[in-house]
Amino acid sequence: MDKFVILGGKKLQGRVKISGAKNVSLPIMAACLLTREEVCLKDVPPLSDVHNMMKVLERLGTRVYFDNNNLKIKADVIRGEGPPVDLVSKMRASFLTAGALLGRRGRVKISLPGGCSIGRRPIDLHLKGFRALGATTEEACGYICIRAKALRGDRIYLDFPSVGATENLMMAASRALGTTVIENAAEEPEIVDLANFLNAMGAKISGAGTKVIRIEGVEELGSAVHTVIPDRIEAGTFMVAAAITRSRIILDNVILDHLKAVAAKLKEAGAELVEQNDGSILVSGENCSRPLDIKTLPYPGFPTDMQAQLMALLTLARGRSVVTENIFENRFMHVAELNRMGADIRVEGSSAFLTGVKKLQGFPVRSTDLRAGAALVLAGLAARGCTEVLEVKHIDRGYYHIDEKLRQLGADIQRVKMEEEEDTAAGEAVEHSETLNLIENTAAPR
Numbered sequence: 001m002d003k004f005v006i007l008g009g010k011k012l013q014g015r016v017k018i019s020g021a022k023n024v025s026l027p028i029m030a031a032c033l034l035t036r037e038e039v040c041l042k043d044v045p046p047l048s049d050v051h052n053m054m055k056v057l058e059r060l061g062t063r064v065y066f067d068n069n070n071l072k073i074k075a076d077v078i079r080g081e082g083p084p085v086d087l088v089s090k091m092r093a094s095f096l097t098a099g100a101l102l103g104r105r106g107r108v109k110i111s112l113p114g115g116c117s118i119g120r121r122p123i124d125l126h127l128k129g130f131r132a133l134g135a136t137t138e139e140a141c142g143y144i145c146i147r148a149k150a151l152r153g154d155r156i157y158l159d160f161p162s163v164g165a166t167e168n169l170m171m172a173a174s175r176a177l178g179t180t181v182i183e184n185a186a187e188e189p190e191i192v193d194l195a196n197f198l199n200a201m202g203a204k205i206s207g208a209g210t211k212v213i214r215i216e217g218v219e220e221l222g223s224a225v226h227t228v229i230p231d232r233i234e235a236g237t238f239m240v241a242a243a244i245t246r247s248r249i250i251l252d253n254v255i256l257d258h259l260k261a262v263a264a265k266l267k268e269a270g271a272e273l274v275e276q277n278d279g280s281i282l283v284s285g286e287n288c289s290r291p292l293d294i295k296t297l298p299y300p301g302f303p304t305d306m307q308a309q310l311m312a313l314l315t316l317a318r319g320r321s322v323v324t325e326n327i328f329e330n331r332f333m334h335v336a337e338l339n340r341m342g343a344d345i346r347v348e349g350s351s352a353f354l355t356g357v358k359k360l361q362g363f364p365v366r367s368t369d370l371r372a373g374a375a376l377v378l379a380g381l382a383a384r385g386c387t388e389v390l391e392v393k394h395i396d397r398g399y400y401h402i403d404e405k406l407r408q409l410g411a412d413i414q415r416v417k418m419e420e421e422e423d424t425a426a427g428e429a430v431e432h433s434e435t436l437n438l439i440e441n442t443a444a445p446r
């Protein structure tokens with residue numbers, strides 16, 4: 001398992017190209033199961049999550065390969081009843097194949113995706129939507145069997161604007177008889193891009209990006225060539241890299257309109273974001289030190305996927321900040337790690353209360369999930385001395401070559417391969433200090 005070794009305090013400069021979006025690549029890859037014809041996807045980042053989705057598609061009998069930068073997918077035959085259990089447990093986004101397989105052939109058997117470190121991640125809204133389309137859903141021995149003689153369009157109200165449920169239901173409804181209306185749908189840019197891709201295949205979807213999406217089912221879907229949108233969360237992460245190191249950098253391949261809430265908060269903190277004539281974004285973080293109050297919300301509110309990164313920035317703000325996580329029930333695991341670096345953060349329920357400190361101190365910390373790991377890298381860029389971020393496999397799931405991109409900008413960050421025993425020892429060291437930290441905190445309430 002690899003670790004990142006970061007020597008903090010370096011200013012960043014220059015420009016970096018943002019990759020294609022992970023969180024639309026995965027549903028779009030699943031949507032390729034809806035047609036027998038070959039599909040060509042451009043700008044899909046070769047992340048570990050993308051490679052896992054490729055394995056899921058291969059195990060379903062699909063031909064999928066990278067041809068230079070183009071991802072070619074041809075699902076002319078479907079093998080088996082659904083994605084393999086080992087891959088679904090490894091990557092819960094595999095559950096996005098459910099809607100496509102249901103739309104393609106009216107049945108799927110798939111293991112329950114289970115929770116992850118940030119929360120329970122239930123699928124009740126997905127299943128309720130499939131049933132509204134005329135499917136039956138039966139759970140047995142950790143699997144769920146979803147079947148429909150014929151999917152029929154209907155009106156579906158989502159109790160929560162779930163991104164995954166909206167995506168799964170759009171895919172299933174695209175091949176249903178009649179019209180489906182999804183109300184209280186998720187409005188994320190990834191929903192719009194998936195709808196654009198499905199329409200390029202011949203679907204008839206309107207209203208994506210609003211709370212009401214209308215899908216007129218069609219008999220067949222065909223081939224398409226599609227370029228995925230830039231990754232707004234990677235872009236936001238690099239914006240915070242400029243802000244936390246008080247630097248000025250340029251980002252290429254960014255749709256600023258997808259980052260309105262993040263841009264507004266960074267400007268409120270003192271950053272400047274200027275769109276250049278060539279479409280790039282100049283980020284000036286030299287004076288980005290004001291404290292903030294942040295509440296995560298469904299799009300277009302502040303994205304939960306940027307919560308940890310902004311928290312890293314706010315550990316060094318001049319004053320007190322409050323960060324409230326309203327989307328997932330356990331998305332503060334970066335707090336203990338940031339406190340180990342000298343941050344002053346106290347968690348009460350779904351809110352974290354920060355008092356800015358003058359400096360963070362480099363320390364061995366552990367990445368617990370994708371965005372928490374990114375936050376620790378950002379903290380390491382600003383910390384005094386050396387920070388080691390363990391278990392970077394979490395970060396590699398959602399950031400393509402983040403260490404190389406940061407090095408290009410002038411950061412002192414190295415990826416170091418760890419032997420198994422060394423990795424365990426390092427992990428135990430972090431756990432040991434975690435225990436000490438717990439004792440210390442218990443002994444001396446703030």
Ligand code: EPZ
Nearest residue numbers: 023093121122123124125126162163164165305327328370
């Ligand atoms: C997508 O997850 C993203 N993943 C997540 O990004 C992102 O954090 C999330 O949307 C919210 O924006 C991908 O796109 C692959 P949800 P998803 O369904 O679809 C509850 C990252 O870091 N809920 O909108 O699973 C759920 O418990 C990842 O890139 C139900 O209650 O998110 C959660 O509290 C992390 N029942 C809330 O909705 C359901 O049936 C949001 O979940 C489904 C969801």
